[in-house]
Each structure stands twice: as C-alpha cells, then as structure tokens.
Amino acid sequence: MIQRGGTGRPRAELDVKTTKAEPQPADFADVRATNLAVVLRHLRVNGPSSRASIAASTGLNKATVSSLTSDLIGQRLLRETGLSGNRIGRPSTVLALDGSAYAAIGLQVAADSLTALAVDFAGDRLLLWHRAFDGEPATTGAGRAVTAITALAQRAAVRVRQQGRRVLGLTVAVPGLVEDGTVRLSPPLGWSDVDLGGRLAGSLRQPGLDVAVANHAGLAALAELRHGGHPAGLDLTYVTGAAGLEAGIVADGRLLLGARGFTGQIGRFALGPAGSPTLQDLAGIEPLVRRTLPDVDPEALTDLGPAVEQLAVLARSGDAGAVAALRDTGCHLGQGLALVANLVNPEVIVLGDHYASLAEWIVPAAEAELARHTLAPAAGGARLVASALGRHAAALGAAVSHLDRIDTGHLPETR
Amino acid sequence: MIQRGGTGRPRAELDVKTTKAEPQPADFADVRATNLAVVLRHLRVNGPSSRASIAASTGLNKATVSSLTSDLIGQRLLRETGLSGNRIGRPSTVLALDGSAYAAIGLQVAADSLTALAVDFAGDRLLLWHRAFDGEPATTGAGRAVTAITALAQRAAVRVRQQGRRVLGLTVAVPGLVEDGTVRLSPPLGWSDVDLGGRLAGSLRQPGLDVAVANHAGLAALAELRHGGHPAGLDLTYVTGAAGLEAGIVADGRLLLGARGFTGQIGRFALGPAGSPTLQDLAGIEPLVRRTLPDVDPEALTDLGPAVEQLAVLARSGDAGAVAALRDTGCHLGQGLALVANLVNPEVIVLGDHYASLAEWIVPAAEAELARHTLAPAAGGARLVASALGRHAAALGAAVSHLDRIDTGHLPETR
Numbered sequence: 001m002i003q004r005g006g007t008g009r010p011r012a013e014l015d016v017k018t019t020k021a022e023p024q025p026a027d028f029a030d031v032r033a034t035n036l037a038v039v040l041r042h043l044r045v046n047g048p049s050s051r052a053s054i055a056a057s058t059g060l061n062k063a064t065v066s067s068l069t070s071d072l073i074g075q076r077l078l079r080e081t082g083l084s085g086n087r088i089g090r091p092s093t094v095l096a097l098d099g100s101a102y103a104a105i106g107l108q109v110a111a112d113s114l115t116a117l118a119v120d121f122a123g124d125r126l127l128l129w130h131r132a133f134d135g136e137p138a139t140t141g142a143g144r145a146v147t148a149i150t151a152l153a154q155r156a157a158v159r160v161r162q163q164g165r166r167v168l169g170l171t172v173a174v175p176g177l178v179e180d181g182t183v184r185l186s187p188p189l190g191w192s193d194v195d196l197g198g199r200l201a202g203s204l205r206q207p208g209l210d211v212a213v214a215n216h217a218g219l220a221a222l223a224e225l226r227h228g229g230h231p232a233g234l235d236l237t238y239v240t241g242a243a244g245l246e247a248g249i250v251a252d253g254r255l256l257l258g259a260r261g262f263t264g265q266i267g268r269f270a271l272g273p274a275g276s277p278t279l280q281d282l283a284g285i286e287p288l289v290r291r292t293l294p295d296v297d298p299e300a301l302t303d304l305g306p307a308v309e310q311l312a313v314l315a316r317s318g319d320a321g322a323v324a325a326l327r328d329t330g331c332h333l334g335q336g337l338a339l340v341a342n343l344v345n346p347e348v349i350v351l352g353d354h355y356a357s358l359a360e361w362i363v364p365a366a367e368a369e370l371a372r373h374t375l376a377p378a379a380g381g382a383r384l385v386a387s388a389l390g391r392h393a394a395a396l397g398a399a400v401s402h403l404d405r406i407d408t409g410h411l412p413e414t415r
Numbered sequence: 416m417i418q419r420g421g422t423g424r425p426r427a428e429l430d431v432k433t434t435k436a437e438p439q440p441a442d443f444a445d446v447r448a449t450n451l452a453v454v455l456r457h458l459r460v461n462g463p464s465s466r467a468s469i470a471a472s473t474g475l476n477k478a479t480v481s482s483l484t485s486d487l488i489g490q491r492l493l494r495e496t497g498l499s500g501n502r503i504g505r506p507s508t509v510l511a512l513d514g515s516a517y518a519a520i521g522l523q524v525a526a527d528s529l530t531a532l533a534v535d536f537a538g539d540r541l542l543l544w545h546r547a548f549d550g551e552p553a554t555t556g557a558g559r560a561v562t563a564i565t566a567l568a569q570r571a572a573v574r575v576r577q578q579g580r581r582v583l584g585l586t587v588a589v590p591g592l593v594e595d596g597t598v599r600l601s602p603p604l605g606w607s608d609v610d611l612g613g614r615l616a617g618s619l620r621q622p623g624l625d626v627a628v629a630n631h632a633g634l635a636a637l638a639e640l641r642h643g644g645h646p647a648g649l650d651l652t653y654v655t656g657a658a659g660l661e662a663g664i665v666a667d668g669r670l671l672l673g674a675r676g677f678t679g680q681i682g683r684f685a686l687g688p689a690g691s692p693t694l695q696d697l698a699g700i701e702p703l704v705r706r707t708l709p710d711v712d713p714e715a716l717t718d719l720g721p722a723v724e725q726l727a728v729l730a731r732s733g734d735a736g737a738v739a740a741l742r743d744t745g746c747h748l749g750q751g752l753a754l755v756a757n758l759v760n761p762e763v764i765v766l767g768d769h770y771a772s773l774a775e776w777i778v779p780a781a782e783a784e785l786a787r788h789t790l791a792p793a794a795g796g797a798r799l800v801a802s803a804l805g806r807h808a809a810a811l812g813a814a815v816s817h818l819d820r821i822d823t824g825h826l827p828e829t830r
Contacts, residue, residue: 025475026449034441060440177791185790235674247758251673256666258760259650262795265757270788271686271694271750279686335686339754342680343662345673373685375600376592380677 033409039068040407048096050084076101097122103165105156106398107172110243111188112303116156117395142194150203169210169402173219173394175243177262181213188243217264218255219397221248224350237346241355245280269336282332285354292325308354315361326361334369341374341382352387359386448824454483455822463511465499491516512537518580520571521813522587525658526603527718531571532810557609565618584625584817588634588809590658592677596628603658632679633670634812636663639765652761656770660695684751697747700769707740723769730776741776749784756789756797767802774801
C-alpha cells in the first residue's frame with residue numbers, strides 16, 4: 001500500500017505524533033529498536049568499526065552488539081568489510097553500512113527546475129538529475145506541473161530498481177506551506193491547495209513505497225545536519241536562497257514542526273504599518289537581481305542562476321553598485337536573522353543556495369547586523385556560514401529523511 | 416550535595432543533554448522508568464483511577480501496573496484513596512497522586528517584587544508569598560538583591576519542611592538570559608553576570624536540594640502547559656507582560672531551549688535601520704504606561720500593577736486616549752507575534768501578566784495584525800488567549816519543573 005506522509009514537514013529523529021500525545025508504554029521491542037539505532041548511528045557517524053569498538057564506544061555489551069549486528073547483516077543493512085589491523089591481538093572483522101539493498105529518492109521542486117536525487121542506505125549517491133520546469137500556476141490546476149514531477153519520480157524509481165535497490169521512500173521538497181501531502185500555499189510556485197501527495201501516490205502505484213511531500217527548508221536543514229560537516233546534535237537553522245526565503249530549524253536534534261508544519265516563514269517577516277516591506281522584499285535573491293541587473297527581462301527570469309553568477313562576476317570585478325547592493329541585502333538579511341537568533345538561539349545559521357554563492361559579499365554585513373540586533377552578546381554564539389551542499393540540499397534531505405527513519409531503529413519490513 | 420541546574424532554561428519532558436548527544440543505549444531500567452512515567456502522567460492528567468482503568472487506558476498489562484503502583488506507593492508518590500463504585504463486579508481500590516511526602520519551591524524575581532510558591536507532589540499549593548523587592552543594579556554586585564532572594568528561599572524551605580514535606584528542588588525564575596545558574600544579562604533587573612545559582616547554593620546549604628535558575632518566560636510556559644486548561648501536547652507560546660517582553664516556546668511537548676538557552680527574546684525584535692524602535696518600545700507594558708499616564712513619576716514606577724489598573728479603569732470608562740493607546744499596543748504586539756507565528760507556528764499564544772489584565776482592549780487589534788502579517792491563512796491556526804494563571808505563572812512553573820522530572824520516571828532517591 002502506498003503511504004502518504006502524515007505531516008507537511010519531514011520526520012526528524014522521532015515520530016512527531018507519539019511525542020505530542022501522552023507518553024507511551026515501553027517494552028523490550030523498544031529497547032531493541034533503541035539499541036539498533038545506537039549501532040546504526042555509531043557507524044553512520046564514525047564509519048566502519050569492529051564489533052569490539054562498537055561495544056567500547058556505545059557502552060552496549062559485546063553479546064548484545066553481536067546479536068544486533070547479526071540482525072542488521074541479515075537485513076542487509078550492514079556488511080562485513082574485511083579485517084582491521086589491531087596492533088594487539090587478532091585482527092577483527094570490520095562492519096560498515098551496506099548500501100546494496102535499499103535506497104531512497106528525493107525530489108526538489110523550484111519555480112524553474114526539478115531535481116531528482118537518490119542515495120543508497122550507505123549514503124552513496126545513485127543518481128542526480130536536473131530538469132527545466134515550469135511551475136504553472138494552480139489556476140490551471142497545476143496539472144502539467146504535477147505530471148512532470150510524477151514522470152521524473154517514476155523514472156528515478158525505475159532507475160534505482162535497475163541498480164538492484166529497493167526504494168524505501170520518496171519525498172518531494174517544495175517551497176511554502178505543506179500539510180498532509182497537500183501544498184496549501186506556495187507563493188514561489190503560485191500554488192494553493194494542490195494535493196501533490198495524493199496525485200503522486202495515485203500515479204506511482206508502487207506497493208510499499210512511502211511517499212511524502214514536505215517543505216524544502218526543513219529538508220535542507222536535515223541534509224545540512226547530516227552532511228554539512230557539523231558536530232552531531234547541533235542547533236542549526238538553514239536559510240533557503242532560491243525559491244523564496246524560508247528557514248528550516250533544527251533544535252535538540254529534531255526539526256521544529258510547529259502546530260501544522262508551517263514553521264520557518266522568515267520571508268514574510270515585517271514590522272511596521274500596513275504595506276511595510278517584508279524580509280523577502282528587502283533581502284530576497286530575486287528582488288536583489290531585479291534591482292541590480294535592470295537589463296534582465298523580468299518575464300525571462302525563470303532561472304536565477306545565470307543572473308546570480310553575473311552579479312558575482314560584477315562584485316568580483318569591484319563594481320561599486322553590485323558590491324553596495326550585496327552589502328545592503330546582507331544588512332537586511334542580518335536584521336532578519338537576528339529575529340531568528342533572538343527567538344530560537346541557533347548555534348549555526350547556514351545560508352543555502354544563491355546566498356552561499358554570494359556569501360563573500362553578503363556575510364560580513366549580515367554578521368554585523370545579526371550581532372547588533374540580538375540581545376545576547378555575540379548573537380548568543382550564532383555563527384553564520386555558507387552551505388557547502390550546493391543547490392540540491394533539499395533533494396538530499398528529502399532522500400535521507402527515509403534513511404533517518406531506519407537509523408532510529410525502525411527497520412524496513414521484509415516482504 | 417547541592418546540585419545546580421545545568422541549563423539556563425528549565426528541564427521540560429526530557430533531559431536536554433541526552434537528546435543532543437548521540438543516542439544512548441537503552442536497558443530494562445529505561446523501560447521501567449518509561450512505564451512509571453506513563454502511570455504518573457495518567458494520574459496527573461486523568462485524576463484518581465483504579466489499577467484496572469490505568470491498565471485499560473495505558474495499554475500496560477495488569478501485573479505490570481500492580482508492580483509499578485506498588486513501587487510508587489512505597490515511595491509515597493501514590494496513595495490508595497478508597498473504593499470506586501463500579502457498576503459491575505467488586506468495587507476496586509482507587510489510586511491518586513500522594514502530596515504528603517514531597518514538594519518543590521518556585522521563586523519569581525521581577526524588578527519590583529519577589530514571589531515564592533510551593534506545591535506538593537499532588538499539585539496542591541502549600542504557600543504563596545509576595546514581597547516588595549529592589550532589583551538593585553549589578554554595579555553594586557547585586558549583593559542585597561541576592562541576599563533578599565536567598566532569605567525568602569530559606570524561609571520557604573523551612574515552612575515546607577514544617578509542613579512535613581521533603582523539598583525536592585528550588586528554581587528561581589528571572590527575566591533575561593540565564594546560563595548554568597548565572598544571570599548573563601537581565602535588562603529589567605539591570606544585572607549582568609550575576610552567579611545567582613552559585614550564591615543561592617552556597618547560602619542554602621540544603622543537602623540533596625536541586626537548585627536551578629531559569630528564564631521566567633520558559634517556566635511560565637511550562638506552568639501554562641500543565642495548569643492552563645489546554646489539551647495535552649499543545650504547541651504553545653507564552654508571552655510575558657511584566658518584567659520585559661519575552662516568550663517561552665513549547666514545541667512537541669518540550670521547551671525550546673536553543674544552543675545556550677537564550678530563546679524567546681521577542682522584546683528585542685526590530686527591523687530597519689540603526690535606532691529603529693524595538694518591539695519592547697512599541698508594545699511593552701512599561702512604555703505604554705509612560706505614554707498614557709504622563710502624570711506617573713518615572714522614578715516611582717517600581718510596581719506597574721497600580722498603573723495598569725488605572726489604565727484599565729480609564730479604558731473601561733471609555734477614555735478615548737487610553738483605548739487608542741491600548742489598541743496601538745495591540746497592533747504592534749500582533750505584528751511581533753506574527754514573527755513568532757511565521758517562525759515557530761504555535762497553536763496557542765498565551766498573553767501573560769499585565770497583558771492578560773488588559774486583554775479586552777489589546778487582543779482584538781493584536782489578532783487582526785497577527786492574521787494580516789502571517790503567511791499561513793488564519794495565522795496557521797494560532798489562537799491568541801489571555802492567561803488565567805495570574806501574575807505568578809513563572810513561580811508556579813519553577814516549582815512544577817521539579818515535579819515534571821519525577822513524572823518522567825526519575826523517582827527521588829531515597830535517603
């Protein structure tokens with residue numbers, strides 16, 4: 001049966017529904033799931049390890065580690081990779097995550113492009129495709145757009161299966177407000193109330209495939225948390241710099257979902273009388289391009305990439321107008337991020353997409369304003385960094401969200 | 416040994432340190448702690464119940480419930496309270512939370528007053544004291560202020576012990592930034608880097624007493640979550656309306672702590688050039704009083720209560736200036752709360768302290784601005800309500816934070 005994701009934001013470490021209800025009774029199955037998670041997370045973070053070193057590092061006893069790893073090898077989630085050369089005693093067998101059986105797919109929808117990305121359980125990339133895309137306003141039902149998304153998802157799933165992997169799940173990352181698989185409102189796409197999850201599930205017809213739709217900023221934050229090179233357990237906020245200005249907030253190792261999944265709408269920030277400009281107006285990439293490159297035809301501005309590159313070239317050549325415009329964007333962005341720092345006190349704020357490409361000129365001004373507008377000295381310790389994940393962070397996060405579920409000890413059902 | 420709280424914000428449902436690190440191995444002790452928590456939370460939420468109804472409601476089997484409740488009775492956390500009159504079969508013994516053995520104390524520090532409150536484990540109030548207080552800037556080391564706080568804490572602890580209860584813990588709620596027991600920065604008190612936790616622990620000399628210092632808004636949010644009459648598991652933001660303008664954010668049943676506990680600083684919100692007014696300037700209670708009641712001597716404004724009452728009397732009598740000023744405060748507050756709704760998407764925003772007293776004139780304007788400035792329609796479902804907990808919500812939250820710890824299955828150590 002095709003299952004649709006229950007929330008508009010991706011699952012993070014724990015299932016949202018159980019944490020919001022009364023505490024649930026625990027039994028021995030929970031202990032085993034927790035300990036499976038401990039072993040998987042140890043290998044995810046530390047790389048290949050012997051059973052003895054897993055036991056020593058996690059505090060689990062050796063017999064328990066043997067039993068847990070035996071289960072995981074049987075499920076093709078771990079594999080033995082040879083012998084370690086210990087200096088003392090016999091060499092021991094090394095275990096690693098096994099990517100040969102399972103994979104997950106992420107799709108990233110922007111106003112101008114579609115991205116598909118698949119990773120296996122070991123985290124190795126199986127495919128990365130980009131397609132030009134016309135977001136098509138929902139006035140026409142967004143039918144052609146959904147058809148294009150479904151077709152790309154279908155082709156990616158076929159390709160992954162040809163590579164011998166079972167597809168555990170597929171998540172579509174979109175800008176805007178998502179609830180129960182439906183895009184409630186997406187200003188960048190021009191969509192409202194588009195049941196993307198239902199239409200995908202109806203078209204894909206893949207038994208057992210977990211299909212979800214979620215906000216792109218939250219998914220990118222999950223990708224950043226896992227693959228951004230940060231220490232484990234960091235309180236991190238990811239800021240999108242392509243399709244709209246949104247934030248994904250990770251706190252205490254979990255994505256902040258809020259009541260309905262509508263968190264992170266920083267582009268809408270405004271203070272002042274009616275008609276005051278929003279943070280998107282003041283610090284968004286598209287307004288920046290329109291102000292700085294007036295020769296660019298607004299109708300033709302479907303892909304911001306070339307314009308952003310042109311802006312970087314101008315700034316690098318010392319063009320005073322471009323440098324001043326980027327500094328101005330940085331100032332406004334820093335003021336907006338100070339609101340984030342004052343409210344949720346992240347350790348790191350990661351600038352994604354086009355902000356990352358322009359970080360050299362944006363970050364210094366943003367840092368100064370961030371510090372100046374935050375009550376806590378030095379912005380409560382918040383550091384501003386450019387993402388190293390490039391423009392498909394949300395697609396990566398969409399795929400790895402399905403691996404996260406296994407990493408919490410919820411092993412795939414055997415068929 | 417006296418233990419000081421490890422974070423500036425109170426513990427919520429789970430210990431923060433373990434959730435931020437790698438997942439920890441579980442064992443049978445964890446299962447038992449989880450199931451003890453399930454039984455305690457069932458009785459906390461549903462009131463006195465028979466063993467059979469606890470088993471039926473929680474899904475624990477009857478033998479497990481018997482064993483767990485027997486432990487809890489032995490620890491004097493539960494007591495038998497008589498027989499239920501079941502319609503079918505024999506009447507069964509009813510169990511209730513036992514308040515006779517343990518209690519906890521909360522102190523609330525504002526610029527003009529100290530409040531002490533104690534509750535027993537069953538949640539019954541043992542004492543509630545108010546004292547006039549001079550916040551005394553830290554330029555003089557805040558020595559007299561700390562002495563006054565310590566003296567009140569000491570008297571409260573003695574009184575609770577005279578009432579036959581063991582004091583499990585004492586938490587002091589203060590406005591501003593708190594870290595590891597130290598008040599890093601508190602604009603309303605005029606304090607910076609005051610080691611209140613250390614000085615309290617040094618003075619109290621109570622073996623086994625857990626002493627903590629935490630932000631007042633977070634503690635008030637915990638009190639609101641438990642005693643505000645809301646459904647369990649609500650995503651709730653509490654807004655302080657007395658000593659400064661701060662927010663306590665509960666998401667997924669847990670207090671949002673951030674990297675260093677410096678969350679909820681909404682009074683500092685500003686967007687615009689240097690010198691732009693902050694949300695505290697535009698929507699704070701003290702600026703409102705100064706603007707609306709120019710006859711009030713600013714130097715004498717140590718207790719806002721009488722001035723707020725005077726404002727309410729004016730508004731009730733239809734005074735156009737007072738009504739307009741309150742509406743203006745409501746507009747700005749609504750714009751600030753829209754930032755909160757856009758970023759963390761709460762289900763309920765609770766206005767505390769003086770905002771609650773003035774809600775009749777503030778809320779309509781605030782609701783309109785909140786909805787207008789939030790991307791999600793109807794502010795993503797966020798409702799604006801006045802707190803029913805009065806002016807000592809933070810003291811109540813400070814006390815119950817120690818009961819929350821037991822409710823998660825961490826029973827007090829026997830001595």
